[in-house]
Amino acid sequence: MENFEIQNGQFIADVGAASGWIEGIFSVFTDSVTYYVQDINENYSNEQELKQVVKHYSKVRETPQTNSFHLVIGTKTKTLLPDSTFDKVILNNTFHEIHFKQKILDDICHKLKPGGKIIICEGFSSPYKNNLLKGCGVLGLTVDTVIYYLKRCNFYLTNMTEPPNSLYNQLTFERNKSHSDDFFERRKTVETYINQLGLLDKKTIALDSSKTDSIGNYIKENLSEIKNVYKSVEAYINELGYWHYANGQYKEALNILSINLKLYPSSETMYAYFGNIYTQTRQYETALYNYSKCLEIDPDDIVAKSNIEKVKKLMAKM
Numbered sequence: 382m383e384n385f386e387i388q389n390g391q392f393i394a395d396v397g398a399a400s401g402w403i404e405g406i407f408s409v410f411t412d413s414v415t416y417y418v419q420d421i422n423e424n425y426s427n428e429q430e431l432k433q434v435v436k437h438y439s440k441v442r443e444t445p446q447t448n449s450f451h452l453v454i455g456t457k458t459k460t461l462l463p464d465s466t467f468d469k470v471i472l473n474n475t476f477h478e479i480h481f482k483q484k485i486l487d488d489i490c491h492k493l494k495p496g497g498k499i500i501i502c503e504g505f506s507s508p509y510k511n512n513l514l515k516g517c518g519v520l521g522l523t524v525d526t527v528i529y530y531l532k533r534c535n536f537y538l539t540n541m542t543e544p545p546n547s548l549y550n551q552l553t554f555e556r557n558k559s560h561s562d563d564f565f566e567r568r569k570t571v572e573t574y575i576n577q578l579g580l581l582d583k584k585t586i587a588l589d590s591s592k593t594d595s596i597g598n599y600i601k602e603n604l605s606e607i608k609n610v611y612k613s614v615e616a617y618i619n620e621l622g623y624w625h626y627a628n629g630q631y632k633e634a635l636n637i638l639s640i641n642l643k644l645y646p647s648s649e650t651m652y653a654y655f656g657n658i659y660t661q662t663r664q665y666e667t668a669l670y671n672y673s674k675c676l677e678i679d680p681d682d683i684v685a686k687s688n689i690e691k692v693k694k695l696m697a698k699m
Contacts, residue, residue, distance in 0.1 A: 382410050384542050384551055384612065385500060389413050391468040394453075394492065396420075396460055396485070397475030400430035401450065405438035408448040417467070419453040419460055428452055458484045462492045473502045476527065477519050486534050499536055499554040501527060507546040509582035510624055527552060537561035542612045544575045546582060548620035567610045574603045578614065581621060581640075587633035597640035604644060615645055622654065631658050649678045656688055665696045 387393055387407055394417040395404055401418035408416065420426035431452050439446040455461040458481045462470075470489050472479075479485050489499060504514040504521045512521035524545060528538050531554045539560040540553040555561070568575075577599055580586045586593065600607070600614065607614060622638035625631070635658055641651045652674040659668035669692050675685035 382407065385469070385471070387411055387414060387469070391415075392466050392494075393417070393469050393471065394419055394460075394462050394467045395471045395473060396455075396462075396489065397472060397478060399425040401426070401434050401452075403471075403473055404450065405434040408435070408438050408446065408450075409441050412447040414448045415451070416448060417451045417453055417462055419455055419462055421455050421457060423454055426452065426454065457481055458488070460485065460488050460492065462489075464491050465494060467493050467497055469498045469500055471500045471502070474504070474514075476501050476503055477514060477522055478517070482530055483533065486530060486536075490534050490536070496555070496557075498539075499531065500551065501531075501554070502549075502551045503527070504549050504620070505547065507548060507582065509546065510548060510621075512548045512620075512624065521548070524550060524552065539564050543617045544578060544607070544611050544614060546579055547614075547617035548624060549616045571603075571607050571610050574600065574607050578617065581618075581637055584633070587625065587630075587637055590636045590639075593636040593640060597643045600640065601643050615641060615648065618644075619650060619654070626654065626658055626661075631662055634658055647678060649675050649682065652678070653685065653688075656685075656692075660688070660692055660695070663695075665692050665699075668692050 385407070389412045392415045393404070393407070395401070396419050398404065398418040398420055399422075401416070404416040404418055408414070418426065418431055431450060435446070435450055453461055470492060476482070493499070504512050506512045506521040506523050508523070513519070514521050524541070531537070535556055536554040537556070537558050537560070538552060539555045539557065542551040543549065577596055580596060581593065586596070604614070618637060618641045622634045625634035625637065635655070638651060638654050641648055645651065652671045656668045656671035656675070659665070659671060669689060672685045672689045672692065675682050
């Protein structure tokens with residue numbers, strides 16, 4: 382919610398929203414927001430699915446639902462959303478799936494109010510890694526490619542939640558060029574720290590625990606300054622570590638993910654990743670320890686409970 386900065390009374394459109402589940406989550410924390418759930422696939426995006434989402438998250442709210450929801454089925458080249466309506470248009474894990482990117486972006490530009498923002502959340506490739514996106518297996522675009530598409534519509538990058546080269550990021554675009562210039566000037570102030578972070582993309586560094594440990598200490602010392610520009614480096618390290626894990630490079634994954642325990646010692650995600658890696662490498666006692674740490678942070682973590690039972694069964698077989 383911090384990243385999306387959705388405020389009460391705003392009009393928000395989500396392009397490629399499927400059932401509208403993310404709007405359902407947002408609705409728990411907002412009031413009097415008008416959400417437009419847009420997609421082209423009626424198998425996933427239809428009135429019945431949306432009603433179920435709204436019903437579920439309305440029960441999660443502490444007070445009666447005050448947000449409103451609208452379904453729009455578009456085409457491959459037009460969103461069919463109302464013009465000049467929205468404070469923000471979100472494309473969450475969608476942009477890489479759009480075949481006619483420039484046409485859709487040109488269309489979205491007409492849907493925004495003056496001062497409206499486009500927010501793109503994606504898995505990205507970097508100059509160092511080709512990122513095959515989970516689920517669809519599509520090759521992620523680079524951040525520079527997305528910036529290029531938006532610039533052709535006179536929209537400019539004014540914020541990104543993670544440093545460049547992150548395999549997952551959230552990019553915010555506005556028509557305001559001066560806001561973009563200010564953001565790029567602020568990026569220069571932390572460039573030295575980000576260059577150190579970028580060393581983790583090198584395999585020789587990722588394999589060396591002493592070097593990754595040293596980089597982790599350096600980033601921790603300067604984390605507050607980095608967060609003045611990028612809200613987090615957690616996803617950067619998570620996604621890079623997971624990339625190594627998914628490719629069977631467990632030592633590299635452990636070295637990189639260990640940095641996040643320095644930066645975010647209460648991260649449940651980190652302990653879950655460690656548990657998965659140690660399970661894969663048959664270090665079951667250590668896997669149990671890490672899954673148990675997940676339960677210390679969140680006693681209701683049903684995935685951690687399931688993983689603990691799974692590991693115990695594997696140990697029993699041994």
